[in-house]
Amino acid sequence: MSTPAHTAVVSDREARKVAFGAFVGTALEWYDFFLFGTAASLVFNRLFFTGSPAAATLAAFATFAVGFAARPLGAILFGHLGDRIGRRTCLIVTVTMIGIVTGLIGVLPTALSIGVLAPIALTVLRLLQGIAVGGEWGGAVTLAVEHAPKDKRGRYAAMPQIGSPIGTLLSSGAFLAVSALPKESFDSWGWRIPFLIAFPLLAVALYLRRRVEESPLFEQLLAEDERASSPVKDVLLRSFPQLMVGGGSAFLGVGGFYLATTFVISYGTATLKLPQALMLGATLVAAAVEILVLITGGRLAERYGAARVTVAGGVISAVAAFPMFWLIDSKAAALVIIGVTLGVACLSIPYAVSGALLTELFPARLRYSGVALSANVAGVVSGFVPLVASAFLAGAGGASWTAALLLIVIALITAISGMLAPRVALGRDDEVQEVGIRG
Template sequence: MTEPAGPATPTVTDKDARKVAFGAFVGTALEWYDFFLFGTAASLVFNRLYFATDDAVVATLAAFASFAVGFAARPLGAVVFGHLGDRIGRKRCLIITVTMIGIVTGLIGLLPDFAAIGVAAPVLLTLLRLLQGVAVGGEWGGAVTLAVEHAPPERRGRYAAMPQIGSPVGTLLSSGAFLAVSMLPPESFDSWGWRLPFLAAFPLLAVAVWLRRRVEESPLFEKLLEEDERASSPVRDVVARAWPQLLVGAGSALLGVGGFYLITTFAISYGTTTLGLPRSLLLTATLVAAAVEIGVLIAGGRLAERFGAAAVTVGGGIASALVAFPAFWLIDTRSAAAVIVGITVATALLSIPYAVSGALLTELFPPRLRYSGLALSANLAGVVSGFVPLAATALLAAGGGTSTLPALLLVGISLVTMVSGLVAPRFFVSRDKVVSAPA
């Protein structure tokens, strides 16, 4: 794809870059908190209270199908907010997305269950999940774009990793909230306890909007406006002219998203339903894994600056493929320590390519198409990822309840990301220049 070199850009300071990256991180953490709540609730609550059936496997499949709807809707959000982000600005879109997902998540906490309103309950739940997906579909691409376009080129790896840290922090918040309410008596948990983490989205929304309003618009986008170099139809241009980059970007992001849901959302269901493990153990394992992941993401951003995002992606894909079966073997032991180690190690390794996903994708697309390119790539991976717990559950049933086929699925996802990392450098565009101010 041949693109104009792009506009010259104003001087930025490390202080400005840190401020924007932190704002992107906090907003993304709050959005992922909202989005991840649904995944945990699908494993522990929605399968029983909203998809009423005597067959536990069918109920779980139905709950995971509603979970997948959010991912299926994410490309719509990528198209809408990608277009707007490349046309009217990154900051405006990020305020809209965080407001939208906060309101929707709070409404889930107010939604009556199947016993109260019948079939309307799962229908409305699925509709709210769809709206969640649209909002999240426009969130990540904008947050990474804003962070990267404020950053000096030599330090983009670390700043691109900042929005990624929002994912484990969101996991810590959502899993921690569910761990706390899971201590309630079962009847209290089912009647009102599980709703509290969702209702917390309302006050968190106020914090997120305040932070997003304080973040400045991208200096690169302001230059695009000034020099009238915006694409008239950025989404169309990405699909028509940059489809190889789109596919490579989606493949490189697949492990960090799909692998994560396999080793967390599916593992929670597998552990509680098939292995009979206490849900508190699985939630604790997820919390430990998320805490370790934060350190991996920080280190991964620095590795991207030293070795390149593509090389780090390849290494993470290989490591995750090698550990897939051992991780599930540890979970299968039913030993609390082994379960925590298995989930934590697998999460840490698949987080290596996730750490550099923002840095890699920003090198695939020029500034005038960047928001759209990042959003579409990430959400193509998200569509597939949303069906990973569903596919893993079906494979579990097909394999007679053993973890062999789900582990093999993780190997396949890892290899897709590894291959994508290998071919990505041939599609890199010329890096746009951001001038660093003297310290």
């Protein structure tokens, strides 16, 4: 079936406004999500879980993984609604949920106050956060791409991706600031401040997002009654190869990132006994460099195609995996920072073009659902990466080679998926799109 989705005309000015609105929303999304990952490494394992330090860390990372396990529920719910009632409405709902849930984590009592109810409440809030995030990114990148001129989709698809390092900068920066407090103050109230900041950030995100117009492509689908009646079902039954390839292509940008940040923070502080401030500072430097990589990657997608960039990024990340951990294992502050930055920079290459690649795998009438489900196929597995890496680390007596091998496997899955993307795109039920999917 051909859709009318290719005839809409949009201006650069409108595209920039929508892309900025998508960026701000995803920045809040990733601030909140990364904040939980950092807290799982530094706070939740001590204040919300009991047992040995290793068991408490595994329990905290398991709660971290719950958010990823919940993301497909959000992808299904908001993917269906986004392809039926509109992208804009769903994005307002998801960003509101994310902000409120994150703020509520900041007022949770600890296990010392309410016992087992503390980790239960934390897990429930993480579940709700995961559902909201499951529908957020797919909608944001879909809206950005559908407003963009077709020859500039690579750069506009990269805009929501920049929300990731900005979220990292904000969350790591917030924790770095409060970590300077005395330990008693940090444990009692200091760690809560970064979570409570989500409330004012939500107000800003809502103001900007409400000013964004609905996708002109969706409005055409609505006017011409070309919407899918069951978009999620259609994706699963008619676009399953695209779904799997899309998930694989996004795996390194999500799972690899959590290995290089969330797991590495825990590994550096607990195993190598490095200062907490050093590990947080390393993530800040890496996030700043990542912004430049993402901007460059978006332009490369327009020139060479998102598939080729994905393959290159996967191969480069696999090659850099062992050097990254060798640098961190040196325990020298400068080399630790370089190691974390190297890892994050390499895996950000395919992440930069993930939006361009995924949106081109699916027709407009299934795009929100297809993109959201693909990203969250990767997200479900990615949520367990810190947990698996920690388990492997314990089994190897604290040796980092297990984590390096895990990163190589993730990188190669993404590289292979990038190679397959042009082929599976030919199986779509409408013509192959204009940007990104070419080998």
